[in-house]
Amino acid sequence: MEYIGEDMKLPFSHDEFRSRQSKLFSQLPEGTVLIIPTNSKKQRSNDTNYRFRANSYILYLCGWSEPDALFVSDNLSGEWNTSLYVREKDTKKEIWEGIILGPEYAxxxxxxxxxxxxxxxxxxxxxxxxxxxxxxxxxLAGENEFVDKLIYDNDLYANSPRRFLDSMRVIKSDKEIEIMKKSAEIACQAHILAMKSGFSGISECHLQSIIEGYFISNRSHWAYPSIVGGGDNATILHYNKNLDDIDDGELVLIDAGCEIEGYASDITRTWPVNGKFTKAQREIYELVLAAEKAAIEACQVGAPWKSFHEASSRVLAQGLIDLGILDCTLHEALGDDFNGSYRNYFMHGTGHMLGLDVHDVGGGRQGDDGPDPVFSPGMVLTVEPGLYFASWRTDVSIPERYSGIGVRIEDNILITDNGPVVLTESCPKEINEIESLIGAGE
Ligand SMILES: [Mn+2]
Known part of the structure; x- marks a missing residue:
């Protein structure tokens, strides 16, 4: 029968997928059966599901993007044999949900x-x-209950394939980098559009709709729920209610990125909704920007992973002392293990790996403990220091001058032998550039 319906467009050549598979297989012992399940659709309410997104590991190994499938490979015959177990074709289901590609197509x-x-x-x-x-x-445990139970019921112990796959996924291929550049560029343009559309009194959800509308019109989608926080909301790290109006004189923090062919971008910009930083906002912004630049500069091949966090921390801690927010020595502010009093205002890490997952594998996020990672060519990560002065906090001193200010600046960085490359460079972050953009679209 001739195949009718949507094609599954693969972002990589068969050669690239096959060479990833071979690299994985070469690390596994004889007598192995490897199972990489993808997830099922997840129910949102009654008979409505969340938008489906396939498991990143199956996307990485073969590109299969329908739900309820298994990538299975074994070397029992002495050679590796790979199979996809997928949903059967089912006309009644396909009338409602669209074409199911089926085993023959796979x-x-x-x-x-x-x-x-x-x-x-x-x-x-x-x-x-x-x-x-x-x-x-x-x-890959935890993805398919049926497979997990089958292994358990047969008194078998399943090893995790994550550490092999994660160390591969951390280094992006040329084609992956090309896709990630596209993902970064769409997100840059979305942030620029939001700045151009900004005005005093605009709602957070209005800015969110501009950002996400731009993603959708570019055949993309958010990679994680967009954070759009005005004023004090900018100090909530994972704020995403996005329902308040942003008043004249307030900053808005937008942390939003999209996904292209499964690959995420992740950008944060913070800007005054009326187009002009106050002196106090400028002091905090310039400090965070200096920390961000120092952290990017620390992303050098061969440097240990922690070095970019230490670089941003040093700048922030010294700046907090210079602004009179911390009254102590630099050593006291930093603490013995970069956990000193500067952490009252900078509570998160300086960045994370970026790829198929927005908080991608590697950089201390592996499922298995590995050695401390070192910056290597082909890694892509975010650099995103911030400072937060929530007006309602009583556990630490919040100077009146800075009360209600939250600033984060986040770029996506590719590690190369010639130094760090900022993939999100086209999104402005200098104060004068930002000020001249805001409201420019009206
Ligand atoms: Mn991020």
């Missing part, structure tokens, strides 16, 4: 050797584990 069009119905997996699994060469299972 076998013929995806970078795998065979395609089967997911309904066959249980029988095949029993054959795998009864095979004379079978020794061990690697399974």
């Amino acid at each position: 076998a013929n069009n995806l970078p795998v050797d065979s395609g089967y119905s997911i309904n066959c997996f249980e029988d095949d699994f029993m054959q795998y584990i009864q095979h004379e060469k079978f020794k061990l299972i690697f399974n």
Whole structure:
């Protein structure tokens, strides 16, 4: 039968997917069965689901983007054999939900050797584990309850494939970098559009709609719920109610990024809604900007991962002393382990890896403990220091002058042998650039 319907457009060549698979397989022992499940649709309410997004590991290994599938590979025959177990075609379901590609499509069009119905997996699994060469299972646990239970019910122990895959995912290929540049550029333009549309009294949700409308009109989507906080709301790290109006004289902090071919961008900009920083806002903004630049400069090949956080921390701690917010020595402000009193106003990390997940694998976020990572060419990360002076805090001193100010500045950085490259460079962050943009679209 001729195939009718939507094609599954793969962002990478079969060669690139196959070479990722080979690199993974070369690290696994003989007698292995590897199972990488993708997730199911998640219910939002009654018969309505959340927008589906496939598991990042299956996207990385073969690009399969439908729900309820397994990437399975084994070397029981002495050679690696890869299969996709996917949903069967089902006309009644397809009338409501659209074309289901099915096992035959998977076998013929995806970078795998065979395609089967997911309904066959249980029988095949029993054959795998009864095979004379079978020794061990690697399974991405927590993604598919049925697979987890099958392993448990057969008294098997599943090893995690994460540390092998994570160390691969941390280093982006040329094609991945190309996609991430596109993701970064769309997010830059969305932030610029929001600045141009800004005016005193604009609502947070209005700015959110400008940002996310731009994502959608570029066949993209947010990579994480957008944070749009005016005034005191900017001091709430994961604020995303986005319902208040932003008053004249307040700053707005927008932390929003999109996803292209599964790859996230993650940008934060903070700007005065009326187009002019007050002197106090400017003092905090310039300090955060200096810390951000120092952190970016620290992203050098061979430097330990923690060095960019230490660089931003030093600038922020000294600045807090210079502004009279902290009354102590630099050593006291930083503390013995970068956990001193400056952390009262800068509570998060300076950045994280970026990729298929917005908080991507690597940089201390691996499932398994590895050695302290070192900056290497091809890594992509965020750099995002901030300072927050919530007016309602009583646990620490909040100077009246800075009360209600929250500032974060976040860029996406590619590590290269020639130093850090700012992928989000086209989004302005200098005070004069920002001031001349705000309201320019009216
Ligand atoms: Mn971030």
